Amino acid sequence: VVTRDACIARDAADELAALRNSFTLPPNMIYLLGNSLGPLPRSAPAHFQRVVQDEWGAHLIGGWNLSWYDEPTRLGERIATLIGAGPGEVVVADSTSINLMKVVYAAIEQQRSDGRILVGYEAGLFPTDIYVASSVARSVGGSAVALDIVDGELPDLPDGLGAMVLSHVDYRSGRLLGMRALTKQLHDRGVLAIWDLSHSVGALPVQLDDCEADYAVGCTYKYLNAGPGAPAFVFVRDRLLASTRVLPEGWFAHREPFAMSPSFAASDDIRRLLVGTPSVVACAGLHASLDIFDSTDIAKLRAKSLALTDLFTEVVTATSSDVDVVTPMDPDVRGSHITLRHESAYPIVRALIDRGVVCDFRAPDGMRFGFAPLYLRHVDAYDAAVAVVDVIRSETWRDPRYAMRETVT
């Protein structure tokens, strides 16, 4: 097994190592939840101050004529470079759930004339995606159905299926799906593919256009480090845009928002995915984080992410036989977090957090360790693995104070 000194040497040779300095990271903490909430970019406070004081404070309503109006599309163009999308295919707005509503509705409307009003979703999809897909489908007279994906393969698809919602990386297991093959299989059956990129964007390459994806949504506060509750993004394949109808229709999607016409006329461009006034201040953190991404390369980040998850898993499995690795280790189907299974996962996670190894628990027996390649070191992966093994072996997790369920996330 690799030694700690070898990890330090790898960090010394790592051309991405300096990126860590772009983030505020508390001392004595190994932060392995960048897959849930990314840390604060060092330049983010200045970005917030610019919007709040220099723009809102000094220009008031005039801010809309400065830069605010174009924030959703400007940020969409920036994110497009990370997800293999072209100009005019991505916009930043609302939450991931609200954006998923828009594209599920749009997909059903695209397929309605063919009688395809059934929406499929992966059985293990992030719950809010299931709730959104189901409630939207039901509201418009359709329905939603869970479809198991086993070993990355689609099951037999039911008749009337119009769209399917898939997560690029599974939030629990860390399994990465083959976007190209699955999208093609769906298309061969006339089904639109809606991808949720929340657990992949910023950690690994995404090629929406190359994979012929139809719609996609994603979160900016995980690997994109934009801050708690920052606005999400939505992607519409260019060829589908003109026939995409959004629910609800709102003024920022209007061809002429400020003409205040009583009748709605959708914008010809990606703005038709907007609804209400953009959350301007909340966008500042995303600019700060995307500046960091601009200074590096997603392929290099992916290579480091794989190295970190390899390292962590190797050290854990080489020194403990008490945990199962849930995440598939084949790099083709591995995301950027590792999930371990242990029957006492909850108190083990609590004990690890107490030691400064910040990870989380997913019922019933999962422990998640996210490896964001922008700011984690090889030595962090090593130390985290040693801590996992030590907490399990020493049974410090049996301390009664770790048994209480008190955290909300």
Add this chain to the structure above:
Amino acid sequence: VVTRDACIARDAADELAALRNSFTLPPNMIYLLGNSLGPLPRSAPAHFQRVVQDEWGAHLIGGWNLSWYDEPTRLGERIATLIGAGPGEVVVADSTSINLMKVVYAAIEQQRSDGRILVGYEAGLFPTDIYVASSVARSVGGSAVALDIVDGELPDLPDGLGAMVLSHVDYRSGRLLGMRALTKQLHDRGVLAIWDLSHSVGALPVQLDDCEADYAVGCTYKYLNAGPGAPAFVFVRDRLLASTRVLPEGWFAHREPFAMSPSFAASDDIRRLLVGTPSVVACAGLHASLDIFDSTDIAKLRAKSLALTDLFTEVVTATSSDVDVVTPMDPDVRGSHITLRHESAYPIVRALIDRGVVCDFRAPDGMRFGFAPLYLRHVDAYDAAVAVVDVIRSETWRDPRYAMRETVT
């Protein structure tokens, strides 16, 4: 007519005068668009810094266990005190448009069993409200219809009407509707009343519970000064909450959001109006502004707002016969902004902005002047009126540079 010295004397005697110091207001500007975007509270940058640096930066994911999770309900309780709502009736989330979607959908579902799937809206409603109500009604098999309100009176209501969307204060004319009487008339016909408070909250008393309002939405970045695109709020009358179904269903509305159950079970409380992850950072400005409201009294603010709109209108009409006052001057039906009509409204507005009197244009011939009582002085109302009259009389607005349509708001 009142003199400028008399206005200065009124300001000196104004017990609300010191509140102006709670805001950052650029020098040499009379800001009359608080009805569109409120100015920056002086304490807001510190609130943003607290959330960004002290919470996100220092606690990362742990912020959710500190205070973030309860932000939507905590802020809802604070806003409730301004709109005559009770505990558990208000929550802060998403945009006004998205919140309106939720309650229009909920109202249709409430009434569907009685075959009432028609949604009425005021003919002059803010356009995005029309788009939202129409698109949501259509998507679920209903429809929407414009209903003229003349002299504050409802027209004959069509059969099958289940809900009606009304704006408390009209965004163009500044007309205030009688919430109590209109809600009662709607209820007498079995129709649910949905109120948009965007142009009244923070400027005048709102009594949702007393008026028996069913649903309401409102904006926080106008008279509530929470910053561009800050999250909006939504009100559900307590007796309707248990039967309120929201579209879309999302994880923050779940009874146990972090149980990650594949099946949705709505929260028993006002959280069922949530959808995705709350926009935590964007809430900071709202806290700052609500602290200022806590230090004063909405009845006193209303009295000052009426005094300011009286003063402005008196000076304009006493010294110029070239403009029509669109806003009704009866205090019972007057909001907190004044709309004047002039065939050259657009270049006049541009010329006024050039003189530091910040107002806006609404097609085809309206000029809007918002009088936020928290930070405007009597002398501001006086000087603005003199500027209006002077720009019209001197014809400075004929300068060709004022003819070009270049502003977006």
